[in-house]
Amino acid sequence: MAVPQSVLDSLKQLLGDRLSTSASVREQHGRDEFWHHQAEPDAVVFPLTTEEVVGVVDICRDGAVPLIPFGTGTSVEGHVQAVHGGVSVDVTGMDSILAVNPLDFDCIVQAGVRRKQLNEHIRDTGLFFPVDPGADASLGGMTATRASGTNAVRYGTMKDNVLAVKVVLPDGRVIDTARRAKKTAAGLDLTHLYIGSEGILGVITEVTLKLHGIPEVTSAAVVPFPSVEAAVDSVVTAIQSGIPIARCELMDAVMMGAVNAYSGFDYPVEPTLFMEFDGTKRGVEEQIEMMRAIAEDQGGGEFQWTSDQEERNRLWQARHDSAYAAKALREGCELWGTDVCVPLSRLTECMTETRKDLESCSLPAPMLGHVGDGNFHLIFVLDTSNDAEIKEAEEYNERMIMRALAMDGTCTGEHGIGLGKKDFLVAELGPAVDVMRQLKLALDPTNFMNPGKMIEIEGGVRAGEVT
Amino acid sequence: MAVPQSVLDSLKQLLGDRLSTSASVREQHGRDEFWHHQAEPDAVVFPLTTEEVVGVVDICRDGAVPLIPFGTGTSVEGHVQAVHGGVSVDVTGMDSILAVNPLDFDCIVQAGVRRKQLNEHIRDTGLFFPVDPGADASLGGMTATRASGTNAVRYGTMKDNVLAVKVVLPDGRVIDTARRAKKTAAGLDLTHLYIGSEGILGVITEVTLKLHGIPEVTSAAVVPFPSVEAAVDSVVTAIQSGIPIARCELMDAVMMGAVNAYSGFDYPVEPTLFMEFDGTKRGVEEQIEMMRAIAEDQGGGEFQWTSDQEERNRLWQARHDSAYAAKALREGCELWGTDVCVPLSRLTECMTETRKDLESCSLPAPMLGHVGDGNFHLIFVLDTSNDAEIKEAEEYNERMIMRALAMDGTCTGEHGIGLGKKDFLVAELGPAVDVMRQLKLALDPTNFMNPGKMIEIEGGVRAGEVT
Numbered sequence: 001m002a003v004p005q006s007v008l009d010s011l012k013q014l015l016g017d018r019l020s021t022s023a024s025v026r027e028q029h030g031r032d033e034f035w036h037h038q039a040e041p042d043a044v045v046f047p048l049t050t051e052e053v054v055g056v057v058d059i060c061r062d063g064a065v066p067l068i069p070f071g072t073g074t075s076v077e078g079h080v081q082a083v084h085g086g087v088s089v090d091v092t093g094m095d096s097i098l099a100v101n102p103l104d105f106d107c108i109v110q111a112g113v114r115r116k117q118l119n120e121h122i123r124d125t126g127l128f129f130p131v132d133p134g135a136d137a138s139l140g141g142m143t144a145t146r147a148s149g150t151n152a153v154r155y156g157t158m159k160d161n162v163l164a165v166k167v168v169l170p171d172g173r174v175i176d177t178a179r180r181a182k183k184t185a186a187g188l189d190l191t192h193l194y195i196g197s198e199g200i201l202g203v204i205t206e207v208t209l210k211l212h213g214i215p216e217v218t219s220a221a222v223v224p225f226p227s228v229e230a231a232v233d234s235v236v237t238a239i240q241s242g243i244p245i246a247r248c249e250l251m252d253a254v255m256m257g258a259v260n261a262y263s264g265f266d267y268p269v270e271p272t273l274f275m276e277f278d279g280t281k282r283g284v285e286e287q288i289e290m291m292r293a294i295a296e297d298q299g300g301g302e303f304q305w306t307s308d309q310e311e312r313n314r315l316w317q318a319r320h321d322s323a324y325a326a327k328a329l330r331e332g333c334e335l336w337g338t339d340v341c342v343p344l345s346r347l348t349e350c351m352t353e354t355r356k357d358l359e360s361c362s363l364p365a366p367m368l369g370h371v372g373d374g375n376f377h378l379i380f381v382l383d384t385s386n387d388a389e390i391k392e393a394e395e396y397n398e399r400m401i402m403r404a405l406a407m408d409g410t411c412t413g414e415h416g417i418g419l420g421k422k423d424f425l426v427a428e429l430g431p432a433v434d435v436m437r438q439l440k441l442a443l444d445p446t447n448f449m450n451p452g453k454m455i456e457i458e459g460g461v462r463a464g465e466v467t
Numbered sequence: 468m469a470v471p472q473s474v475l476d477s478l479k480q481l482l483g484d485r486l487s488t489s490a491s492v493r494e495q496h497g498r499d500e501f502w503h504h505q506a507e508p509d510a511v512v513f514p515l516t517t518e519e520v521v522g523v524v525d526i527c528r529d530g531a532v533p534l535i536p537f538g539t540g541t542s543v544e545g546h547v548q549a550v551h552g553g554v555s556v557d558v559t560g561m562d563s564i565l566a567v568n569p570l571d572f573d574c575i576v577q578a579g580v581r582r583k584q585l586n587e588h589i590r591d592t593g594l595f596f597p598v599d600p601g602a603d604a605s606l607g608g609m610t611a612t613r614a615s616g617t618n619a620v621r622y623g624t625m626k627d628n629v630l631a632v633k634v635v636l637p638d639g640r641v642i643d644t645a646r647r648a649k650k651t652a653a654g655l656d657l658t659h660l661y662i663g664s665e666g667i668l669g670v671i672t673e674v675t676l677k678l679h680g681i682p683e684v685t686s687a688a689v690v691p692f693p694s695v696e697a698a699v700d701s702v703v704t705a706i707q708s709g710i711p712i713a714r715c716e717l718m719d720a721v722m723m724g725a726v727n728a729y730s731g732f733d734y735p736v737e738p739t740l741f742m743e744f745d746g747t748k749r750g751v752e753e754q755i756e757m758m759r760a761i762a763e764d765q766g767g768g769e770f771q772w773t774s775d776q777e778e779r780n781r782l783w784q785a786r787h788d789s790a791y792a793a794k795a796l797r798e799g800c801e802l803w804g805t806d807v808c809v810p811l812s813r814l815t816e817c818m819t820e821t822r823k824d825l826e827s828c829s830l831p832a833p834m835l836g837h838v839g840d841g842n843f844h845l846i847f848v849l850d851t852s853n854d855a856e857i858k859e860a861e862e863y864n865e866r867m868i869m870r871a872l873a874m875d876g877t878c879t880g881e882h883g884i885g886l887g888k889k890d891f892l893v894a895e896l897g898p899a900v901d902v903m904r905q906l907k908l909a910l911d912p913t914n915f916m917n918p919g920k921m922i923e924i925e926g927g928v929r930a931g932e933v934t
Contacts, residue, residue, distance in 0.1 A: 103703060103812035104841075126707075146652045157650060159659075160627065175899040181808040183624060183840045184877040185613045185663060187884055187892050187921060188903040192626075192659030196652060213709045236570060240593075242680045242747075280709075283750060341648040345570035373650045374571075410651040417654055425654050432642040435910070436655040442909035443902070454654060 003042040007063035018046040029088040035334040036078035041088035050205040069199040071141025077418030083452040084462040111140025127211040130155035146196030148414035153372030154246040166206035170444035199450035215278035220312040221305035224270040230298040247276035248372040255366035262325035329364040340404035341375040341413025375413030470509040474530035485513040496555040502801040503545035508555035517672040536666040538608025544885030550919040578607025594678040597622035613663030615881035620839030621713040633673035637911035666917035682745035687779040688772035691737040697765040714743035715839040722833035726785040729792035796831040807871035808842040808880025842880030
């Protein structure tokens with residue numbers, strides 16, 4: 001045990017049975033959703049209140065022990081790995097919805113509330129929370145990773161849907177970053193400093209979120225295209241025409257082949273757009289007609305669409321199955337996903353060049369994209385016990401990222417930096433990363449908050465090294 | 468002259484004639500748009516490039532001289548006043564539009580480009596930049612003050628429309644906070660740290676902005692209501708019904724009386740909504756019909772509306788004249804404006820109680836609001852040579868702000884903190900202000916960047932005190 005016994009004793013005194021050092025609990029808290037090297041914490045705690053989180057923060061800081069905030073473990077860049085040991089702070093027990101204000105289109109939740117739980121809770125209000133990263137993630141974790149997903153093109157990311165956060169700072173102070181007003185010009189924007197802070201600046205314990213009206217009608221549409229270019233150009237044209245597409249996913253031919261094989265579909269093995277439109281009945285019909293015409297102009301194939309909930313689910317099934325389908329491409333293998341985002345005008349070029357590069361790759365590597373945002377994912381299916389495969393994936397990933405950066409894009413549109421992209425963050429933003437480091441050290445001078453993530457810091461706390 | 472001669476000599480060597488110490492130039496740089504105590508800089512410089520700004524920053528920092536970034540001087544909370552003397556850095560000469568990317572819906576501008584200049588420049592692309600604070604402000608200044616305005620309810624504020632900034636840091640480093648991708652999860656959000664930073668963290672020299680498609684049709688509508696409550700409730704209902712109102716301004720009865728007197732209108736002297744709707748022809752008609760029905764339900768009076776550009780201007784004239792009309796209420800007096808923003812559900816209560824409180828105020832004090840956001844303004848018309856009047860206005864202002872804070876609102880929806888609201892920022896966010904101070908001092912340890920604004924800092928640079 002690298003965490004000093006005195007720290008464990010203090011945590012035990014604070015939380016009783018809600019401290020665990022069992023192998024299975026530690027194992028579960030040592031990895032996130034895509035493959036990275038497992039790195040287990042020495043202990044896991046389960047606080048229920050902001051005050052308990054303050055206690056944990058104080059104990060870890062004073063004991064010089066790393067502290068890693070943990071939601072549902074569905075991040076994807078190794079955000080929760082305890083790379084220097086320490087204590088994982090699992091907030092999933094903090095799952096109270098504290099307030100719902102339908103007239104104000106907002107709500108306040110504890111950090112461990114999951115997005116599906118929230119949407120079920122508020123369904124009768126006619127409102128919903130739109131950000132959907134796929135996983136049923138915690139809203140605290142989604143805030144900390146600036147989560148995004150399939151309908152960001154219409155509703156934005158967490159950056160656009162968080163009004164305020166309550167945070168326990170590294171020194172144990174508790175702050176609220178803003179009031180519940182929809183608009184404010186009051187001081188430095190600490191809310192956005194914490195959205196996407198990946199646990200390195202404190203522990204988010206409450207989040208105030210914007211809500212949106214459930215649209216009168218939602219329609220889904222699926223259409224194959226002769227090329228990635230034709231599909232992306234259709235989307236660009238649609239956005240330029242002001243069609244407020246709600247969701248817009250592109251799966252490439254490799255991905256379509258995988259879902260056909262996995263789910264027994266017989267989709268054309270061609271780049272395929274999965275779309276959703278919402279609004280009033282008349283408005284959605286108008287959008288669908290405009291989109292159908294645009295797709296036809298680009299040589300799109302059969303345009304299937306429906307407003308029926310069950311039929312919509314069927315149409316989107318292939319998209320929902322994509323991760324399983326990718327995994328099924330090679331038995332016993334794991335997924336390692338990566339993403340970039342480029343200006344829309346460069347998306348075709350970036351996706352096409354990446355696919356061309358991948359022709360020489362020995363690993364299955366389907367691509368899919370939130371193309372309305374210029375954001376796409378590449379998923380390697382690899383044998384993680386084989387270093388050569390990991391190295392090969394890393395090389396293709398690096399080339400894709402450098403290609404995106406050369407196009408004025410970013411090394412990650414929505415996955416974050418975590419462990420996986422620290423060097424690429426420096427390649428992307430250079431001296432701005434030094435500013436991030438200054439801010440981090442101003443608030444966490446001993447670097448005990450999720451050390452080893454996002455920004456490299458010389459020295460810093462490692463469990464067992466400083467007591 | 469409080470700025471050391473050696474500093475002036477260095478600036479002169481760097482910028483030649485683009486350094487001014489003339490009384491008229493200093494006077495012009497010692498005030499912003501609403502009344503605050505005049506505080507003139509000792510010198511004004513006019514850099515043309517980021518490199519020149521670096522030179523100015525280095526000279527001021529090394530000379531321990533305050534540096535105040537200056538755009539068009541149309542801020543309203545004393546943001547540009549040189550309260551400790553020093554050098555005003557006027558970026559209006561940095562007025563190049565560096566890139567327009569119609570396919571990506573974005574552009575890059577130097578900080579001194581004004582919003583009307585940008586919109587004229589890009590008109591042929593079918594795109595426009597929506598944020599409209601009233602004044603023809605510089606986009607760098609609008610970024611630094613997190614500007615907002617009449618159509619924020621539809622298009623958001625600067626917070627939602629800035630993709631990246633180039634900043635000269637207090638230590639002379641230059642950073643770009645993000646790439647041009649529409650979405651990113653790459654590291655701490657420095658872009659939002661600088662949006663609304665009021666010049667205390669560095670000088671913004673370039674801004675990457677989102678653009679939006681010019682709507683097919685824009686319609687304006689004006690309708691009076693028997694009460695503030697009826698007007699606000701109409702707006703809340705409209706927003707809940709999903710009507711995407713583009714602009715939505717409420718002028719109270721006092722304000723309507725003022726514009727009638729000033730412009731010779733014969734509007735009912737009642738709370739009146741000025742609205743704009745945009746979208747497709749069919750969509751706008753649908754919105755107007757829904758809005759008309761909602762207004763009728765709330766006892767609204769004659770519902771005037773039009774899609775004709777000239778008629779629209781006529782309908783909105785009263786709103787555009789409001790500042791002049793307020794000023795005309797008392798000859799020789801000045802305007803002192805203040806704003807708060809509350810959750811929409813509390814807006815009626817906050818406006819009504821404020822109006823009731825003002826019944827005992829000896830100063831004319833019309834109110835108008837961006838009611839779709841819960842944001843409203845109170846404008847005192849006062850004799851600034853009369854301390855009793857200033858004190859009276861301050862007292863009513865303080866009560867309005869404390870009322871808004873008690874309703875979970877903010878002390879400023881869009882005006883910012885500047886000189887005028889430093890104490891209220893502390894009342895609003897408490898310990899979070901200490902965090903802002905830590906971040907400020909991490910980046911500007913000698914506090915020479917716009918000292919005296921937003922956050923009180925002990926000591927700090929004052930021109931002439933440290934050499």
